[in-house]
Amino acid sequence: MKDVIVITGAGQGLGACIAKALLNSGFRVAITDVSQDKAAAAAQTLSEDTSLVAGFKLDVTQKADFKQALSDVEAYFGGVQGLVNNAAMTLTTPVMDVTAEEFDNVLRVNLRGTLFGCQVFGAYFADKNYGRIVNMASLAGQNGGTASGVHYASSKGGIITMTKVFAGHLAAKGVTVNAVAPGPMDLPIVHELVSPEKLAHLLDNVIPVKALGSPDFIGAMVTQLVSRDAFGVTGATWDANGGLSMR
Numbered sequence: 001m002k003d004v005i006v007i008t009g010a011g012q013g014l015g016a017c018i019a020k021a022l023l024n025s026g027f028r029v030a031i032t033d034v035s036q037d038k039a040a041a042a043a044q045t046l047s048e049d050t051s052l053v054a055g056f057k058l059d060v061t062q063k064a065d066f067k068q069a070l071s072d073v074e075a076y077f078g079g080v081q082g083l084v085n086n087a088a089m090t091l092t093t094p095v096m097d098v099t100a101e102e103f104d105n106v107l108r109v110n111l112r113g114t115l116f117g118c119q120v121f122g123a124y125f126a127d128k129n130y131g132r133i134v135n136m137a138s139l140a141g142q143n144g145g146t147a148s149g150v151h152y153a154s155s156k157g158g159i160i161t162m163t164k165v166f167a168g169h170l171a172a173k174g175v176t177v178n179a180v181a182p183g184p185m186d187l188p189i190v191h192e193l194v195s196p197e198k199l200a201h202l203l204d205n206v207i208p209v210k211a212l213g214s215p216d217f218i219g220a221m222v223t224q225l226v227s228r229d230a231f232g233v234t235g236a237t238w239d240a241n242g243g244l245s246m247r
């Protein structure tokens with residue numbers, strides 16, 4: 001039987017693209033999102049074969065939701081081998097205008113949600129002596145970002161550090177924990193948040209490869225990181241930023 005991978009916030013956008021890539025590579029996929037309906041609809045769009053993909057509710061701000069989703073997915077598929085912490089709030093509020101409440105909300109979803117995922121699934125995987133966790137970080141967490149807010153960028157920087165902490169903690173248990181750090185991707189949210197004029201400027205003058213990133217390629221990167229033969233990669237952050245940041 002093929003491994004089962006849970007993805008948070010996969011009802012749309014990059015999470016749905018990652019789900020498609022995993023399915024195409026033969027994984028079984030649990031699509032989760034804050035709304036059960038959204039998760040179920042995304043699962044149905046990807047495949048009508050309910051033995052390969054199904055939707056579940058998981059609000060990443062609730063640790064109890066991670067526990068419930070883990071138990072539901074395990075009962076449905078008979079096991080779970082991987083988690084992609086993908087859910088996030090992407091806000092672009094100017095740096096001096098971010099309120100305490102907005103800051104806390106973004107950190108609660110992006111960073112604390114990733115913490116709960118690593119804790120709940122990490123403990124389960126450690127018990128089974130096998131698991132794969134991939135955390136969606138961002139270029140913003142490395143260089144401050146191109147268009148995103150201070151809360152978003154800070155949360156993503158925290159995710160890169162958290163990835164290393166859990167990678168170290170779980171390494172001897174057959175559990176790898178890695179991050180992927182994309183730059184701006186060719187996704188609806190980027191076109192919503194960045195005006196056509198600013199996007200044209202970015203493509204002409206700022207992004208070295210003069211193109212937005214490919215969501216399908218990020219799906220392929222995640223597929224590689226959750227594969228059985230990726231046992232030697234842990235605590236890493238894989239960059240995919242069009243040359244915006246080199247290290």
Ligand SMILES: NC(=O)c1ccc[n+]([C@@H]2O[C@H](COP(=O)([O-])OP(=O)(O)OC[C@H]3O[C@@H](n4cnc5c(N)ncnc54)[C@H](O)[C@@H]3O)[C@@H](O)[C@H]2O)c1
Binds near residue numbers: 009010085088182183
């Ligand atoms: N789009 C980009 O260019 C880009 C670049 C770098 C990193 N990323 C990262 O990729 C991931 C996906 O981004 P996207 O562009 O698809 O964003 P998106 O806003 O299109 O999708 C985010 C998803 O998260 C879900 N979500 C929000 N709050 C939630 C909660 N509390 N619990 C569960 N789900 C919740 C939403 O319902 C939505 O389905 C994020 O981690 C983002 O930071 C995206």
